[in-house]
Amino acid sequence: MSTQPIIFYDIPSTAPGCAWSPNTWKIRYAFNLKGLPYKTTWIEYPDIADLCKSIGAEPTMIRKDGSPYYSLPVIKDPNTGAVVSDSARIADYLDATYPNLPKLMPAGTETLQRGFRVAAESATDPLTPYVIPAVAHILHPRSKEYFVRTREERFGKKLEDVVPTGEAHDVAWKALEAGYAKINGWTTPGSPFVMGDTVSYADLVIAAELQWCLKAFGANSDSWKGMMAWHEGRWARLISDLQRYEGPNEDVHA
Known part of the structure; x- marks a missing residue:
């Protein structure tokens, strides 16, 4: 074809x-x-x-x-x-x-891959009140207005009030780190990817969420730097290992 x-x-x-x-x-x-x-x-x-x-x-x-x-x-x-x-x-x-190209879900792993996605996204649920407000600041004006209005309707409060602070932040951020620790525990120690040396959809799920954080928080933010230090740099290595699959830089201006 x-x-x-x-x-x-x-x-x-x-x-x-x-x-x-x-x-x-x-x-x-x-x-x-x-x-x-x-x-x-x-x-x-x-x-x-x-x-x-x-x-x-x-x-x-x-x-x-x-x-x-x-x-x-x-x-x-x-x-x-x-x-x-x-x-x-x-x-x-x-x-x-396109079955003759590298498989996202190698044969026999489809159900496990889907289950992993659901479990991983659940484990990192504490990200939501941090990333959603941060995303508003990187959107173009028309999208920002829509995004802020619809998300504030969903949360029932202003986006700036969604972000945990003080003791609530300490609890939420520890829960987020624990969530990533749980995901780390589902993988083989020392292996770069969920399936060992083979990249699969499960890795893309994790890396896609990390990209969300990187773009929302910024590479120089304390939040991003802290995440990249978790679990002996496990997530920094994953982003680095998958960099060749990021594709071209496609900056678009408003």
């Missing part, structure tokens, strides 16, 4: 390299790991729903009130005509459609 570049819809930012979302980072890594050509189309937050409807992308989920919720990543594959939304579904699609 001759492969035309797959259209990859992502959300821009002012952070270096532009890409910041953990969900889209999973697929950015996936494209580069598989060696698939792709072209990023940057979509601001207020335009996501209309974009998805216009290209026939399924909603990511249905809200409790029955209304559809659209989010990125979404891909449009000109080689097959497929439009696929949601990072997990996209990963499944890429492995099924």
Whole structure:
């Protein structure tokens, strides 16, 4: 099959390299790991729903009130005509459609990989009140207004009031470190990746969340430097080992 570049819809930012979302980072890594050509189309937050409807992308989920919720990543594959939304579904699609390229989920590990994703994201849940407010500062103006308004509705408070402080911060940050310690304990000591020497979707899940932190906090922040020192530099090594799969720097300006 001759492969035309797959259209990859992502959300821009002012952070270096532009890409910041953990969900889209999973697929950015996936494209580069598989060696698939792709072209990023940057979509601001207020335009996501209309974009998805216009290209026939399924909603990511249905809200409790029955209304559809659209989010990125979404891909449009000109080689097959497929439009696929949601990072997990996209990963499944890429492995099924391009099986002769490196597998994101090696045969027989699919269920374990999906379970790992859910468990890892649950273990690092204490990140949310730190990263969400920080993300607002790296978005372009139209996306920032949408993001702040919708997240404040979700939290029921101003974003600046979401960040833990004082004793609450001490408790939350220790819980976050413990969450990463739990993930570290699920891997083979001394091995660079979850499956030993083989990169898989599980590693992309961890690294995508770390990219979220890097872009939101900034490389020179105490928060990022502290995370990179955890567990004898385990997460710094993972980011370094996967750097070759980050793809090109795609800075986009407002």
